[in-house]
Amino acid sequence: MHSSTVVVVILLLASAAYQWAKSRSISLVGGTRGVRNLHSLPAYYGMYVALWCALPALALLGLWHLLGDRVVLQLVLAQMPTAFQQLPADQAGLLLNDIRNVVSGAVPMETARPEVVMAAHHWQTLSGQSNLAGGLLALCVAVLVGSLAVRSIKPDLRARNRVESAAEWALLACSGVAVLTTIGIVVSVLYEAIHFFHFVSPIDFLFGTTWSPQMAMRADQVGSSGAFGAVPLFTGTLLIASIALVVSVPIGLFSAIFLAEYAARGVRTVVKPLLEILAGIPTVVYGFFAAMTVGPLLRTVGESFGLTVASESALSAGLVMGVMIIPFVSSLADDMITAVPQSLRDGAYALGATRSETIRNVVLPAALPGIVGGVLLAASRAIGETMIVVMAAGLSANLTANPFEAVTTVTVQIATLLVGDSEFDSPKTLAAFALGLVLFLATLGLNIVALKVVRKYREQYD
Amino acid sequence: MTIEQHQHVTNVARDVVFNESDHSRPGEQVDTKTVGQVTVEAPVITARHVNVHYSEKHAIKDVSIDVARNSVIAFIGPSGCGKSTFLRCINRMNDTIPNAKVSGSIQLDGIDIYDRSQDIVQLRARVGMVFQKPNPFPKSIYENVAYGPRIHGLAGNRADLDEIVQTSLRKAGLWEEVKDRLDNPGTGLSGGQQQRLCIARAIAVDPEVILMDEPCSALDPIATAKVEDLIDELRENYAIVIVTHSMQQAARVSQRTAYFHLGDLIEVGPTEQIFTNPRHKLTEDYITGRFG
Ligand SMILES: Nc1ncnc2c1ncn2[C@@H]1O[C@H](COP(=O)(O)OP(=O)(O)OP(=O)(O)O)[C@@H](O)[C@H]1O
């Protein structure tokens, strides 16, 4: 029996149980008029029973599959000739793979060794039996537990509370997934980063000023010594992100003010979505635009002023990135500005404040937490952006504050370090994880600061 | 009075016999259906034939009334009758409502405030307003009061500003409660304190008229009593127009009372007379609780 069939049948059973329990709860109190005597609405009794019907059975099915495969494997191996059972671990693994391939049909039976074919047959029969048994057991459990639950229905059964606490657990589980994922990512990055710091000392990494992450294959190779000083990457990231913020914060904020306070309704309904489209353009397209249009343009303009501008420069990447993150600032700021209560504006107007005075002195301070939030969101977006920088700012790790030169950023280096074939025990690859850790800590710090700022103003102005 | 203006007046008002000489003072004839004395000697505000439309809705119908100096006038009437609307005409706050249209004339010290040459900033500096819900700015107590003087450039230096803030807070009866925490946010005060802060904020720009739209409706009886005492004191220096739903409050704080009904100004008179001896049937019904 296929397990997806079993799942479908269990779900059908559960919906049948729902109807049954619902009508039973109604009939218990003598029809719809008596529903007031039930503790909960009939639908809650239905859901209560349906949950009892489906959840244990599904849990059992899942568990069966998890454990069943291992048991089958052990049984198959036990049946094989003794020579195979005493194989060293790596060869045993290969053998197992052979068997798996035969079972799945990836390797035709004729070409496989007879023992393997035997084992494969054995495997198939066993797992067929196991599936059947598991499926039947699950169905039995569904029917049994479901009918027990139906029989437990009494007018004073607190079905609503039970169902609601089940829902609560489900919600908890969902948020648990998010939290666990984060923890998992942090732990794995941390693990690899610590591994990296066995090769390169954290001091060299954090304060070194040369970045050339190649490792020699052989000792006599040219340029055999790698340098893992990440300072050029940090400064590059900072340089580009600050250029982007210098562009996006004023433009985003001012356009939000215009949209929220000055624009006629018609203008607003057209302009706001248009602005938000900017966030929807793929970053590759921005990168393309930066490399093909903005870079050369800056170069020509720079030359006419007697400046040397590299065709791949921090400036062009930063400018284009700034345009990209305008909507992050403007959208949030606009929401916050429109959320400032009219009564505050009225208060200022009634004192004789002009519109611009009202906006500057009353509306913006009240909207500040949201605006700060938007700016920090834009900042973390700018720090994390990779594509535009790869295409428009180059890959050379220059330690410079000159926006006309090529620089590179942390994320770009992570990407290049991990592209292509890489071994996971060379510092070159592991450096990516160390960089990732630094990036993570930086954005975490940014978020904490953002929360602090927002909370401070909330307390003060709510 | 034009034919249309005649039609604005409610049928009930037409049944009442009134005496032309009642609502005119020597030298001025006011053409109105309102019962009682709409004019006063040397008024600070003179409203004549004011109409307000919100799109289709005719919210104020041909209202004429004077506001006297150094006295309190109360606007009463059932909900939705246009009290707030008329109040907001006096400092042109209706300008901020896109679909509101005001016609007629309102004069402040003899100058039409709806005239093109009237600067709205100066007008609002002369006609302050306190709202139903306290709305202190998200700033410190000090800055809340200092805000008006700042934007109008009333204080030459910090000492002047401190002086203005202190006197305003004193006049508003809040100084003793907040003098040690002027740097705390105004939003951290209690509701009644916030409302008195808003009054202090309004008097800091030294207006001639203060408009108050149900200033005590969000306050408890004790805070209300404080604000009422305050209004009584402020009367020495300012003309005050107060909208209220509380008859007792109107009786306690005002010298004149105006009764609005569905956009019409039905009756105006000395407060005592309105509450003891209303001349219009609608006023009487409202006062005695048979309406609203
Ligand atoms: N912005 C607006 N747009 C359209 N109609 C409005 C607007 N403001 C008020 N009105 C209408 O104008 C009429 C008068 O409203 P107003 O707020 O002046 O009444 P009010 O006497 O102050 O009532 P309340 O005592 O409940 O505050 C009401 O019928 C109201 O529905």
Ligand SMILES: [Mg+2]
């Ligand atoms: Mg009102």
